[in-house]
Amino acid sequence: MKNFAIRRFNSNDSLEEVTHMLHRAFAPMAVLGANCLCVDQSPSTTRARMARGDCLVAVADRRIVGTLTLESCDPSSAVAHYRKPGVASLHQFAVDPVYQGAGVGRSMLKVATMWARMRQFGELALDTPVLALDVRSYYARQGFRRVGGMRVAGRCYDSVVMSKSISLEPRTHAGVVGRAAELATLARDAQDPAHRGLH
Ligand SMILES: CC(C)(COP(=O)(O)OP(=O)(O)OC[C@H]1O[C@@H](n2cnc3c(N)ncnc32)[C@H](O)[C@@H]1OP(=O)(O)O)[C@@H](O)C(=O)NCCC(=O)NCCS
Numbered sequence: 001m002k003n004f005a006i007r008r009f010n011s012n013d014s015l016e017e018v019t020h021m022l023h024r025a026f027a028p029m030a031v032l033g034a035n036c037l038c039v040d041q042s043p044s045t046t047r048a049r050m051a052r053g054d055c056l057v058a059v060a061d062r063r064i065v066g067t068l069t070l071e072s073c074d075p076s077s078a079v080a081h082y083r084k085p086g087v088a089s090l091h092q093f094a095v096d097p098v099y100q101g102a103g104v105g106r107s108m109l110k111v112a113t114m115w116a117r118m119r120q121f122g123e124l125a126l127d128t129p130v131l132a133l134d135v136r137s138y139y140a141r142q143g144f145r146r147v148g149g150m151r152v153a154g155r156c157y158d159s160v161v162m163s164k165s166i167s168l169e170p171r172t173h174a175g176v177v178g179r180a181a182e183l184a185t186l187a188r189d190a191q192d193p194a195h196r197g198l199h
Pocket of ligand 1: 095
């Protein structure tokens with residue numbers, strides 16, 4: 001796999017590029033009959049969903065090859081698990097099909113876990129179509145367990161809600177230094193798209 005960097009989406013990035021990548025990645029969901037938003041959402045919908053949280057992108061060959069958006073617990077969410085204090089959630093997660101299977105998604109989930117840990121969330125949750133068996137098994141291998149089910153308004157398919165526990169570091173000196181180093185890494189990535197790492 002070529003090198004890639006993970007950083008925050010910024011104002012120099014193209015919403016259209018991210019949106020088209022989401023469409024390509026989610027095409028198999030449409031084949032399964034799951035009309036996920038990411039199958040055909042507009043760039044303005046991508047932007048609105050990013051704005052609900054913190055959007056990360058993976059960059060390789062000067063292209064955006066992956067994305068996910070992290071949200072804090074949301075007391076107004078229709079999903080009961082997402083309303084719980086201590087639960088963060090991730091959304092519009094995808095890797096460009098050309099780059100799939102090379103560890104980009106796994107690295108993005110590691111950064112997402114760091115993001116949640118830094119904010120003292122004890123769990124990271126997500127939802128995915130019941131029918132997407134390969135994706136559910138992927139998440140299971142990444143430590144997510146089924147905690148419930150739901151049907152999102154406007155969607156024609158049932159989803160499973162999956163969640164993984166996050167070990168919180170005690171507030172020791174080492175923990176504070178570790179979190180500062182993680183923050184510095186994300187900040188450096190945000191400023192320097194050429195930074196490589198996170199394999
Ligand atoms: C789910 C998704 C984000 C994972 O990203 P990824 O970069 O492909 O994932 P990784 O490379 O980290 O891991 C892929 C796993 O599949 C295996 N794999 C091997 N070849 C593969 C291939 N050609 N394609 C996909 N996975 C492959 C990897 O070995 C790895 O297995 P492991 O978890 O046992 O180590 C990505 O496949 C995707 O965008 N799918 C379509 C959109 C989607 O379903 N999003 C989630 C909806 S909730």
